[in-house]
Amino acid sequence: MADRAKGEYTRSVHLPKPPELRQRPLGGAVVRSAAYVFESAEEYSDLLAGRTEGYSYGRVANPTADAFAAAVAALEGANIDGEVAGEAFASGSAATTAVLMTYTRAGAHVVAARAVYGGTYALLHHVLSRFGVTVSWVDPVNLDEVRAAIRPETALVWVETIANPTTRLADIPGLAALAREAGIPLCVDSTFASPAVCRPLEHGANLVMHSATKYMGGHSDVTGGVIVGPPELIRPVRDVRIDTGGFLAPDEAYLLRRGLLTLPLRKERISASALQFATALADHPAVESVAYPGLPNHPDHELAGKLFDRSNRPDGGPRYGGIVTVTPRGGFDAGLALANGLRVALNASSLGGVHTKVTHVASSSHRQLDDAALAVAGISPGAVRFSIGLEDPDDLIADAIGSLDALG
Numbered sequence: 455m456a457d458r459a460k461g462e463y464t465r466s467v468h469l470p471k472p473p474e475l476r477q478r479p480l481g482g483a484v485v486r487s488a489a490y491v492f493e494s495a496e497e498y499s500d501l502l503a504g505r506t507e508g509y510s511y512g513r514v515a516n517p518t519a520d521a522f523a524a525a526v527a528a529l530e531g532a533n534i535d536g537e538v539a540g541e542a543f544a545s546g547s548a549a550t551t552a553v554l555m556t557y558t559r560a561g562a563h564v565v566a567a568r569a570v571y572g573g574t575y576a577l578l579h580h581v582l583s584r585f586g587v588t589v590s591w592v593d594p595v596n597l598d599e600v601r602a603a604i605r606p607e608t609a610l611v612w613v614e615t616i617a618n619p620t621t622r623l624a625d626i627p628g629l630a631a632l633a634r635e636a637g638i639p640l641c642v643d644s645t646f647a648s649p650a651v652c653r654p655l656e657h658g659a660n661l662v663m664h665s666a667t668k669y670m671g672g673h674s675d676v677t678g679g680v681i682v683g684p685p686e687l688i689r690p691v692r693d694v695r696i697d698t699g700g701f702l703a704p705d706e707a708y709l710l711r712r713g714l715l716t717l718p719l720r721k722e723r724i725s726a727s728a729l730q731f732a733t734a735l736a737d738h739p740a741v742e743s744v745a746y747p748g749l750p751n752h753p754d755h756e757l758a759g760k761l762f763d764r765s766n767r768p769d770g771g772p773r774y775g776g777i778v779t780v781t782p783r784g785g786f787d788a789g790l791a792l793a794n795g796l797r798v799a800l801n802a803s804s805l806g807g808v809h810t811k812v813t814h815v816a817s818s819s820h821r822q823l824d825d826a827a828l829a830v831a832g833i834s835p836g837a838v839r840f841s842i843g844l845e846d847p848d849d850l851i852a853d854a855i856g857s858l859d860a861l862g
């Protein structure tokens with residue numbers, strides 16, 4: 455090319471190739487290219503036909519996004535025999551959409567946990583229902599209810615490891631056995647747990663989905679999603695993603711992979727602080743209830759002991775994650791007042807970051823639910839969800855107690 459490139463404009467768009475890397479860049483690398491150059495027309499057509507492997511187009515595959523997805527697969531599949539593959543998405547919702555579009559079709563039925571992320575509920579209830587998909591909503595620790603809900607046309611079981619905002623768990627091993635019997639995949643949204651708290655594949659789940667926006671990114675500065683599972687279940691989801699276009703951008707992928715480096719460290723501290731926080735608030739006179747799987751009176755405390763990771767815990771106990779839902783006495787208005795009275799914890803959207811954030815559930819994440827629907831989902835109108843961050847736990851406790859004391 456160089457000998458033919460005489461003109462200024464030609465020279466400026468045909469710059470010399472960047473150096474080939476002989477050493478692995480420890481800090482990772484961002485490949486931002488949407489297009490790739492081939493040695494020949496045949497190389498491109500072989501790639502497109504799947505006869506060779508490589509990169510052809512930014513919506514189809516990207517090395518930075520693939521590095522992130524492979525890293526999550528390695529973390530989730532650390533103790534799994536057999537290959538675990540991963541695919542990256544523009545958001546957790548894009549990942550959920552691709553999984554549901556892959557494994558359902560007109561006339562299909564989904565069994566889903568009653569307490570799922572609002573966007574997942576909306577996708578199933580408002581969007582996929584228009585394409586002929588029906589849903590039975592179940593309690594994911596009540597295996598009799600789940601067994602009764604599975605029908606011949608059931609295509610998928612969808613649950614969350616730790617539900618938002620109730621912090622109730624899913625009985626992943628029991629659900630996996632039911633799904634296996636029915637010959638359908640169990641997909642677990644493990645966003646609240648992350649692989650540093652629970653690795654659902656180890657307990658029999660077939661697919662694991664994360665909103666990487668939360669604990670994987672960890673700094674409230676990136677949006678992304680990922681799914682992992684055996685290659686034969688992941689490949690068709692990838693195909694749907696390619697056709698629907700919800701791929702992860704390279705810069706976001708870089709940040710998410712970097713976030714993974716400190717995930718266990720953050721999750722360890724967050725879990726320890728959350729346990730301290732939940733314990734300190736549980737007996738406050740202005741508190742009606744504190745929901746946290748690490749508290750011995752939590753209905754799924756024993757199940758958490760079986761499912762959650764115990765690595766590197768000084769006391770040998772499991773990590774229970776960073777979400778604590780506090781319900782003050784006094785209903786809806788007391789919940790608002792608790793959230794408004796905080797000075798360290800931020801009233802902020804999203805969760806899973808380094809800052810402690812709160813949301814008054816009934817007026818924000820679950821505002822679409824009236825009191826009756828909130829009761830069915832097990833949510834009190836005053837519930838305030840704390841996503842514990844990296845601050846000193848004593849500051850967080852003093853902040854919450856100050857706000858609770860002011861409730862009178």
Ligand SMILES: Cc1ncc(COP(=O)(O)O)c(C=O)c1O
Binds near residue numbers: 643666677
């Ligand atoms: C449990 C859970 N799953 C999925 C999602 C959707 O993820 P995203 O916002 O990255 O699309 C969220 C977002 O809040 C979530 O909390």
